[in-house]
Amino acid sequence: MHDWNEIIADLERQDIHRLLTHGVPEDTVAKIKLLCVAYRDAPPEERNTMRAGLPRRSSAVISIFSVHIATVAMQQKDKAALDLAVVAFDLSDIMTIDYRDAFGHVGRLAFAAKECGVDLMERVRALVHDISPRLMDMLAAPRFPRVVRDSEGNMVFWNPWRKQ
Numbered sequence: 001m002h003d004w005n006e007i008i009a010d011l012e013r014q015d016i017h018r019l020l021t022h023g024v025p026e027d028t029v030a031k032i033k034l035l036c037v038a039y040r041d042a043p044p045e046e047r048n049t050m051r052a053g054l055p056r057r058s059s060a061v062i063s064i065f066s067v068h069i070a071t072v073a074m075q076q077k078d079k080a081a082l083d084l085a086v087v088a089f090d091l092s093d094i095m096t097i098d099y100r101d102a103f104g105h106v107g108r109l110a111f112a113a114k115e116c117g118v119d120l121m122e123r124v125r126a127l128v129h130d131i132s133p134r135l136m137d138m139l140a141a142p143r144f145p146r147v148v149r150d151s152e153g154n155m156v157f158w159n160p161w162r163k164q
Helices: 004-012 016-022 026-041 044-052 056-076 079-092 099-116 120-127 133-140
Strands: 147-149 155-157
Touching: 004 026, 004 056, 016 056, 026 044, 026 056, 026 079, 044 079, 056 079, 056 099, 056 155, 079 099, 079 120, 099 120, 099 133, 099 155, 120 133
Parallel strands: none
Antiparallel strands: 147 155
């Protein structure tokens, strides 16, 4: 089991601009997956402590990861990846940092859920224990994101930071 503090320290060293332009490196993906599984399996009070103790940069990295893994879910119609994206979205606590940023994430999650044949509201209710009313409103009427094809023909969420 990896140490929570070691993973957070690694996330704090990440270059946000590099992640946005070049994607999330596989070693960082693996660490965030471990973090998300620990968070998902923790009791509610421990989840609140984990979320509250997350520094802003780490929160931003996990938020970027959420979009990355939602893309995987969309492309592969992978429900487990969708669940991981939802858990990462919740852990990132983007709703309390700046709920306006959450609109794009919710749209990406909703589109990925549609591609997976999953009802996103049901999935979120099953995975997120303390859903905010604002998030419920966003989930009820998501704005679907712009989806484009990458150089290999795969569907990806449009990213102004990255050459598509």
